[in-house]
Each structure stands twice: as C-alpha cells, then as structure tokens.
Amino acid sequence: MSNRRPYVRSMDGWWKRDAYFIRYMARExxxxxxxxxxxxxxxxxxxxxxxxxxxxxxxxxxxxxxxxVFHVIVLAVFCYHTWSWFNIMPKTMPIMFVGxxxxxxxxxxxxxxxxxxxxxxxxxxxxxxxx
Amino acid sequence: xxxxxxxxxxxxxxxxxxxxxxxxxxxxxxxxxAVPFGLVFKPDTMSYAHxxxxxxSWAGKIFILAVIALFLWHAAxxxxxxxxxxxxxxxxxxxxxxxxxxxxxxxxxxxxLLTIKP
Amino acid sequence: MADTEKIxxxxxxxxxxxxxxxxxxxxxxxxxxxxxxxxxxxxxxKDFLDGTVSFRWSCRMAICGSCGMMIDGKPKLSCKTFLRxxxxxxxxxEALAHLPIERDLMVSVEDFVTKLESIKPYIIPKEPRTxxxxxxxxxxxxxxxxxxxxxxxxxxxxYAACPQYGLNPKFTGPGILALMHRxxxxxxxxxxxxxxxLGYADEGYWGCTAVGYCSEVCPKGVDPANAINQNKMNSAxxxxxxxxTPGGADK
Numbered sequence: 001m002s003n004r005r006p007y008v009r010s011m012d013g014w015w016k017r018d019a020y021f022i023r024y025m026a027r028e029x030x031x032x033x034x035x036x037x038x039x040x041x042x043x044x045x046x047x048x049x050x051x052x053x054x055x056x057x058x059x060x061x062x063x064x065x066x067x068x069v070f071h072v073i074v075l076a077v078f079c080y081h082t083w084s085w086f087n088i089m090p091k092t093m094p095i096m097f098v099g100x101x102x103x104x105x106x107x108x109x110x111x112x113x114x115x116x117x118x119x120x121x122x123x124x125x126x127x128x129x130x131x
Numbered sequence: 132x133x134x135x136x137x138x139x140x141x142x143x144x145x146x147x148x149x150x151x152x153x154x155x156x157x158x159x160x161x162x163x164x165a166v167p168f169g170l171v172f173k174p175d176t177m178s179y180a181h182x183x184x185x186x187x188s189w190a191g192k193i194f195i196l197a198v199i200a201l202f203l204w205h206a207a208x209x210x211x212x213x214x215x216x217x218x219x220x221x222x223x224x225x226x227x228x229x230x231x232x233x234x235x236x237x238x239x240x241x242x243x244l245l246t247i248k249p
Numbered sequence: 250m251a252d253t254e255k256i257x258x259x260x261x262x263x264x265x266x267x268x269x270x271x272x273x274x275x276x277x278x279x280x281x282x283x284x285x286x287x288x289x290x291x292x293x294x295k296d297f298l299d300g301t302v303s304f305r306w307s308c309r310m311a312i313c314g315s316c317g318m319m320i321d322g323k324p325k326l327s328c329k330t331f332l333r334x335x336x337x338x339x340x341x342x343e344a345l346a347h348l349p350i351e352r353d354l355m356v357s358v359e360d361f362v363t364k365l366e367s368i369k370p371y372i373i374p375k376e377p378r379t380x381x382x383x384x385x386x387x388x389x390x391x392x393x394x395x396x397x398x399x400x401x402x403x404x405x406x407x408y409a410a411c412p413q414y415g416l417n418p419k420f421t422g423p424g425i426l427a428l429m430h431r432x433x434x435x436x437x438x439x440x441x442x443x444x445x446x447l448g449y450a451d452e453g454y455w456g457c458t459a460v461g462y463c464s465e466v467c468p469k470g471v472d473p474a475n476a477i478n479q480n481k482m483n484s485a486x487x488x489x490x491x492x493x494t495p496g497g498a499d500k
Contacts, residue, residue: 031209071163
C-alpha cells in the first residue's frame with residue numbers, strides 16, 4: 001500500500017488530442033458567431049430607435065466589404081450549426097417507437113434538417129411577400 | 132446533493148439553438164448578404180420605413196426580441212461551457228460575464244423595442 | 250508455410266511509482282501474426298521481453314471489461330484490437346486517460362467503484378410485492394427502453410473518452426449515469442425520485458456537455474450519451490414544475 005503514488009496526467013490541450021474533440025470544439029465555437037450576429041442585429045435595432053439618419057448609417061455599414069465577408073462566414077457557420085444541432089438531437093431524445101419499430105436517429109436528424117430547409121424557405125418567401 | 136440550476140440556462144440555450152438552426156441561415160442571408168447587395172429582394176426591403184413599421188407591430192417586436200435575446204442566451208451558455216473546456220476555472224466570474232452579457236443585451240433590445248417612437 | 254516473421258514495435262507508457270518520477274515510454278519489438286490482439290502482444294512482452302510490465306486482463310473476449318487502455322490515443326479494449334492494424338508503423342499503448350495511473354497500464358478504479366455503489370444500481374420496487382403475485386410481466390417494448398443500457402461491462406473506456414470527467418472528476422460520468430438510467434426506465438422500478446437527487450445535480454446529468462465520444466468508444470453499444478442527455482429535458486421540466494405538481498417541492 002505504501003508504494004502507491006497515483007499519477008494524474010494533465011488535461012492541457014485535451015481537445016487537440018483527437019479529431020472527435022476538434023469537431024466538438026468546432027460545434028461549440030459556432031456560438032461565438034451566433035452572438036456576433038445577434039449583436040449586429042442589436043445595433044440595428046438601437047440605430048432604428050435613434051432615427052432615420054442613424055439607421056441609414058447602420059444600413060451603409062452592412063454594405064462594406066468587411067461586413068460582407070463577416071456575413072458570408074456567419075452564414076457558413078450557421079449552416080454548420082444547423083447540421084450539428086440536428087446531428088446531436090437524437091442523443092437528447094428518449095427511445096421511441098413508431099409502428100412497433102424503434103425510431104432511428106437518422107430519421108430524427110433528417111426530419112430536423114428538412115424542417116430547417118422548409119422554415120428557411122418560408123422566411124424567404126414571407127420577406128419577399130412583404131417587400 | 133444540491134439540485135442544479137442549469138435547467139434555466141439550458142432551456143434558453145435550447146430555444147435559441149433551435150431557432151438558430153431552423154431560420155438562422157435564412158436570416159443571415161437576408162440581412163447580411165441579399166438585401167445590402169440587392170440580391171433576390173427589393174433593395175428597400177430593410178429601409179427605415181419598413182423596419183420602423185415592423186418594429187411597431189407586436190408580432191414584429193416579439194420576433195425581433197426573440198431572435199436577438201434567444202441567440203444571445205444560446206451563445207452565452209455555450210461560451211460559458213467553452214471557457215470551462217479551455218480550462219478557465221473562475222466559475223462565478225465566467226457565469227456573470229456570459230449570462231450577464233446576454234441579460235444586458237436582452238434588456239437593451241426589449242427596452243428599445245418597447246420605447247421605439249413611430 | 251512459415252512466412253518471414255513480422256515484427257511490430259509497441260511503445261508502452263511505463264510508470265513504476267517506486268522508481269519513476271513520471272511516466273515514460275518504453276519500446277518493445279514484438280513478433281506477431283495477423284490473428285494477434287494487442288493484449289497478446291502485451292502478454293508476449295511480459296512472458297519473453299520484460300516481466301515487469303503490468304496490465305489488467307481476464308476473459309480476452311471483450312466481456313469482462315478489464316483490459317481497457319489507450320491504443321494510439323484512443324480508448325479501446327486491448328483484447329478486441331489487433332496488432333495487424335498498426336503494422337508497419339507500430340503503436341503506442343498507455344493507461345486509460347482521465348484516470349490516475351497506479352502502475353504502467355493500470356488505472357485507479359476507486360472513484361468509479363465508489364460512484365457505482367452510490368446510484369442504487371438495483372430495482373427499487375414501485376410498491377411492496379409478495380411472492381404470491383408472481384413474476385413481473387414486461388412487454389418487449391418495455392424491455393427495449395432499458396436493455397441496451399444494461400449491457401455495460403464497466404470497462405471505463407467512456408471515462409477515458411469523456412473530457413468533462415477529465416476536467417472535473419466530481420462528475421459522475423457516462424457509464425454510471427447510463428446504469429442509473431437503466432434502472433430509472435425499467436418498468437419494474439419506482440426509485441426515480443431517489444436517484445434523481447444525484448441525476449438532477451451538477452454532478453449528475455448536468456455535468457455532461459454532449460460531446461458524445463463516450464458512445465463512440467463504448468464496445469457494447471450502451472450509448473451513455475443518450476442515457477444522459479435524454480434526461481436533461483425531464484430534469485428541466487421537473488425544475489420548472491416542481492412547485493406546481495402534487496407532492497410539492499423537493500429540496
């Protein structure tokens with residue numbers, strides 16, 4: 001017993017050790033871009049409340065090359081968020097039976113992704129109808 | 132053992148994540164790419180007049196607040212966990228920073244939308 | 250029909266607490282055939298090259314859960330992993346991650362066993378039952394709700410996979426929470442409230458961030474990630490409705 005000296009290894013840089021962990025970090029880092037986009041919208045709402053000149057300033061800002069690059073990156077990140085969200089969703093649901101057979105994770109993911117496509121198209125159509 | 136308070140933040144995280152997953156890409160495309168650069172939609176889709184009108188309706192106020200607030204709460208929870216994953220252990224400070232920011236953003240958005248003058 | 254003998258290099262992370270300040274890699278050249286497992290490679294080392302190498306094993310058929318270790322950085326059962334997959338480049342064998350090393354490839358299982366005992370891993374009947382009532386009856390569907398979660402062999406690969414356990418050993422961890430879930434969803438059981446005192450705490454389901462690697466590495470398809478994360482919803486519902494539902498608030 002007295003010879004025991006359990007060795008505890010460091011967790012530094014643990015996420016670099018395996019591709020699986022890197023994918024996990026990528027999934028989690030999407031949150032930073034979700035926040036940044038929300039902040040851009042928040043600025044828009046505040047500028048809106050400050051009058052036409054202020055809001056037009058915000059609209060002009062959206063047209064700058066940096067903001068275009070930003071939004072293209074954010075769009076890619078949001079798409080990855082949608083993908084990874086519905087990929088992890090089956091893990092959050094209890095075992096379910098449809099017609100006596102066990103509901104497969106792929107069905108849940110596929111349904112979610114399809115719902116996202118339909119919802120996005122709906123938003124696009126509504127905005128087009130409003131404009 | 133003490134019951135966790137995570138459900139509060141997790142529920143907001145889940146709502147925000149689901150909203151972002153369902154309509155996020157469309158919103159980013161519309162507000163950040165299509166309308167500013169005259170693609171697909173009429174260039175005045177997001178004009179001052181149009182956006183002011185949207186922000187006057189209750190549906191508009193709720194929608195805008197939901198998007199901004201839920202996206203912020205979703206991000207706050209995930210970033211809070213990210214910081215823990217990166218080894219930052221100042222638990223209370225991190226929580227106040229993350230959730231406090233989301234709370235501040237929510238308050239600013241709500242106040243602005245409620246008091247916006249026609 | 251003897252072919253030229255193939256030799257593979259196995260690097261083993263050694264740690265002898267009485268002489269080593271910290272773990273150190275030691276290399277061995279092991280002759281092997283295509284049907285040999287990593288466990289057999291280690292046994293060759295112990296039998297013919299270096300009798301001081303220490304490692305756990307028993308059934309050598311992936312059911313006892315003793316031989317878990319990190320093979321080229323991934324948690325695997327050494328009896329179920331084959332040397333031919335790592336030829337000719339060789340492989341590195343280390344003790345399971347996120348657990349303290351006792352000696353060489355052996356980790357301390359104290360924390361795991363203590364926690365295993367703490368989750369009440371047995372049927373707590375819904376109401377008292379007499380022998381005359383006979384057996385419990387269960388439909389195949391009721392069995393399906395818990396069967397995969399009962400397959401755990403306590404190999405601890407999921408603990409080696411779980412970064413949240415590595416960052417915070419107070420977290421109960423994937424395998425044990427999966428076993429707790431196994432009892433909670435068994436139709437014969439009525440002990441959910443007792444077990445959820447742990448489940449609904451930070452050390453329970455809420456310590457999990459859905460990395461999901463645990464389910465990837467599980468050799469028995471238990472899917473602990475699912476066992477844990479499907480309970481977050483009912484934990485949240487319970488959190489928000491506890492003052493409304495009959496029975497009142499628990500602590």
